[in-house]
Each structure stands twice: as C-alpha cells, then as structure tokens.
Amino acid sequence: MSEPKQYQVYQQFLPREIWDFTAFGYRKAARNFESLSSQGGQKHIVLTGANSGLGLAAAHALAQLGANLTLIIRDRSQAQALQQECEERGAAQCRVIIADLALLQETQQAIDTLLSWAEPIDVLINNAGALFNQRLETTEGIERSTALLLLSPVKLMLGLRPLLELSSRGRVINVVSGGMYTQRLSMSWLRSGFANRYKGPAVYAQAKRALAIVTQEWHETWAASGVELNCMHPGWADTPGVQTALPTFRRWTQRVLRTPEQGADTIVWMAVSEQVAGISGAFFLDRKPRRWYLNDKTRERPTDRHALLKYLDEIL
Ligand SMILES: NC(=O)c1ccc[n+]([C@@H]2O[C@H](COP(=O)([O-])OP(=O)(O)OC[C@H]3O[C@@H](n4cnc5c(N)ncnc54)[C@H](OP(=O)(O)O)[C@@H]3O)[C@@H](O)[C@H]2O)c1
Numbered sequence: 001m002s003e004p005k006q007y008q009v010y011q012q013f014l015p016r017e018i019w020d021f022t023a024f025g026y027r028k029a030a031r032n033f034e035s036l037s038s039q040g041g042q043k044h045i046v047l048t049g050a051n052s053g054l055g056l057a058a059a060h061a062l063a064q065l066g067a068n069l070t071l072i073i074r075d076r077s078q079a080q081a082l083q084q085e086c087e088e089r090g091a092a093q094c095r096v097i098i099a100d101l102a103l104l105q106e107t108q109q110a111i112d113t114l115l116s117w118a119e120p121i122d123v124l125i126n127n128a129g130a131l132f133n134q135r136l137e138t139t140e141g142i143e144r145s146t147a148l149l150l151l152s153p154v155k156l157m158l159g160l161r162p163l164l165e166l167s168s169r170g171r172v173i174n175v176v177s178g179g180m181y182t183q184r185l186s187m188s189w190l191r192s193g194f195a196n197r198y199k200g201p202a203v204y205a206q207a208k209r210a211l212a213i214v215t216q217e218w219h220e221t222w223a224a225s226g227v228e229l230n231c232m233h234p235g236w237a238d239t240p241g242v243q244t245a246l247p248t249f250r251r252w253t254q255r256v257l258r259t260p261e262q263g264a265d266t267i268v269w270m271a272v273s274e275q276v277a278g279i280s281g282a283f284f285l286d287r288k289p290r291r292w293y294l295n296d297k298t299r300e301r302p303t304d305r306h307a308l309l310k311y312l313d314e315i316l
Pocket residue numbers: 048049050051052053054055072073074075099100101102103126127128129130131148175176177178179233234235236237238239240241242263
C-alpha cells in the first residue's frame with residue numbers, strides 16, 4: 001500500500017506518532033520485521049478475547065506457530081469451532097475456558113481452572129476489551145469498563161503469577177490503547193465509578209491508562225521473579241469492536257485502518273520472539289518501544305499512582 005496524495009496532506013495535521021497508528025504506519029514498520037515462523041513452538045499461551053478481532057487474529061497466528069493455546073472467551077457456543085480452527089492451523093493443543101471477564105467471580109473461576117491444571121504459563125495476553133458508550137454497572141456493582149479493562153487483567157496477572165513463575169521466562173502482554181494518550185488518570189473519577197460526566201472513549205482511556213501504570217509499577221519486581229510485563233497498542237484496526245463502538249470514527253478512518261492481523265502482529269511478536277526476552281516495562285507499537293505519554297499534561301500525579309495501587313489492593 002503506498003500513501004496516496006490525500007494522506008500526505010493529512011500527515012501534516014497528525015503528529016507522526018498518531019500517523020503510525022494507521023495501516024501505512026504498519027506497512028512502513030513491517031519492512032524490517034523478522035520472520036516469526038521458527039519461533040513460539042509449544043509455548044503455553046493464555047489469550048483472552050480470542051474469538052474476535054485482534055484476539056482471533058493473534059490466536060490464528062499463534063496456532064500457526066505451533067503454540068499450546070488456552071483461549072478465554074465468554075460465548076460457549078463459539079468454543080468448539082474456535083478450538084477446531086486453531087488445531088487445524090497447527091496449534092500443539094487448544095483448550096477453551098468460558099468466562100465473562102467483566103465479572104471478578106468468573107475471572108477467578110478461570111484462574112482456578114488454570115491453577116488446577118498446574119501447568120507453567122509462558123505468556124498471558126490480556127486482550128479482551130471493549131469501549132462502552134453507555135455507562136453500566138456489572139451485577140457485582142462495578143462500573144463495567146473498570147471491571148473489564150482494568151480489574152480483570154490485573155486479577156489474571158496476580159492469580160496466574162505462580163504459573164507464570166513456573167515458566168523459564170514468563171511474559172505478560174497487556175493490550176492497551178493509543179487512546180490513553182488523551183487522558184491523565186484521575187483516581188477520584190475512577191473510584192466514583194465514572195458516575196459523573198461519563199464518556200465512553202474517555203473512560204476507556206482512563207482504564208487503559210490505569211492498566212499501563214500498573215505494568216510500569218510492577219514490572220521490576222515481577223522481572224526479578226522471572227516474569228516480564230509489557231504493554232502494547234495495536235494502532236487503529238478495523239475490528240468488530242471498532243465497528244460497534246466507534247462507527248463515526250470508523251467511517252472517517254476506514255481507508256487507513258489496519259487489518260486485525262496487522263493490529264495483532266505485535267501481540268504475536270511479543271509472545272514468541274526472542275528479541276523481547278529480557279525486556280520488561282515497555283510499551284510497544286509495531287515491535288518498537290514507544291513513549292508512554294505524548295504530552296506531559298497527561299502524566300498522572302504520584303498521588304494518583306499510589307491511589308491506584310491502593311484501590312486495586314482493596315478491591316481485588
Ligand atoms: N481495534 C483497535 O483499533 C484497537 C485499538 C486500541 C486498542 N484495542 C484493544 O484491543 C483489544 C481487542 O479489541 P478488538 O478491537 O479486537 O475488539 P473486538 O473485536 O470487539 O474483540 C474484543 C474481544 O474481547 C472480548 N470481550 C469483550 N467483553 C468481554 C467480557 N466481558 N468477557 C470476556 N471477553 C470479552 C470479546 O468477546 P465477544 O466477542 O464475546 O464480545 C472479543 O473476543 C481490546 O482490549 C481493545 O481495547 C483495539
């Protein structure tokens with residue numbers, strides 16, 4: 001895909017880093033990508049949200065690389081077909097766990113299932129997510145973006161840590177979003193359950209920012225016990241999630257959106273590549289570390305960082 005003339009005009013108005021979110025950014029970066037075909041075989045990889053969009057593209061690619069997959073999805077009716085698809089593509093094994101990850105209780109059940117298998121986990125990919133334009137609380141009384149995008153991935157990290165530590169080199173990949181560049185974490189707002197001024201994209205970005213901060217805060221101590229924590233963002237990819245939650249954005253950007261496979265490429269690379277070994281506390285797009293903040297105004301206060309860790313300690 002070459003950059004048509006009209007996009008060269010857009011480029012003048014978009015910061016370089018935002019332009020990199022598009023399919024053109026991907027194509028440019030991909031010129032230097034190593035092949036992953038000989039990597040990843042037999043790794044036990046736990047992937048959430050594997051039935052759609054980026055998660056499905058990642059599951060297919062990891063299956064092709066011969067991974068041993070455990071996929072966590074919430075729709076039981078999709079489990080058998082998904083499992084079969086992955087095994088046909090070359091997965092060493094593919095198991096599916098059913099859990100609604102917006103519910104802490106079901107997240108815990110998924111953790112318990114994995115703990116009962118007592119198998120080392122080489123990679124945990126926290127990918128499941130959604131942007132909710134309507135505010136809703138889960139049946140557990142938690143605002144659902146916070147539950148799905150922050151609490152569930154953190155709970156999975158904590159609950160599965162013993163199995164990640166059993167791996168020779170455990171990795172956690174937290175899928176966040178370039179949208180978080182727009183927000184400064186506000187713990188008073190998050191703690192209130194975003195009850196006032198609810199706006200889907202802002203709340204989504206707050207929750208993603210919070211998960212990114214947790215990754216930054218914990219990565220050193222986790223790395224000391226042999227588990228590397230990193231984040232990535234996929235750029236802008238045309239997935240069912242974007243189609244449902246951001247129809248206007250999609251209409252405007254459709255011609256520059258990435259395919260789900262392009263968006264998922266860095267997830268797959270982070271899961272299997274030897275180039276990532278030893279890296280912890282980084283934030284990747286297109287296999288390259290990126291800045292956590294584009295603007296100092298979105299850098300949270302130290303008190304909010306501490307308040308976030310305290311909140312997680314209380315609620316989980
Ligand atoms: N696409 C982009 O441009 C983009 C940009 C930045 C970040 N992201 C992030 O990338 C990740 C994947 O998004 P996507 O674009 O691929 O969206 P998607 O096609 O909607 O896929 C989201 C996945 O998350 C699962 N999920 C949602 N709610 C769940 C719940 N309560 N319990 C269990 N699973 C649940 C979905 O399952 P169901 O099919 O059952 O709903 C689906 O498998 C998300 O974390 C998203 O925030 C995407």
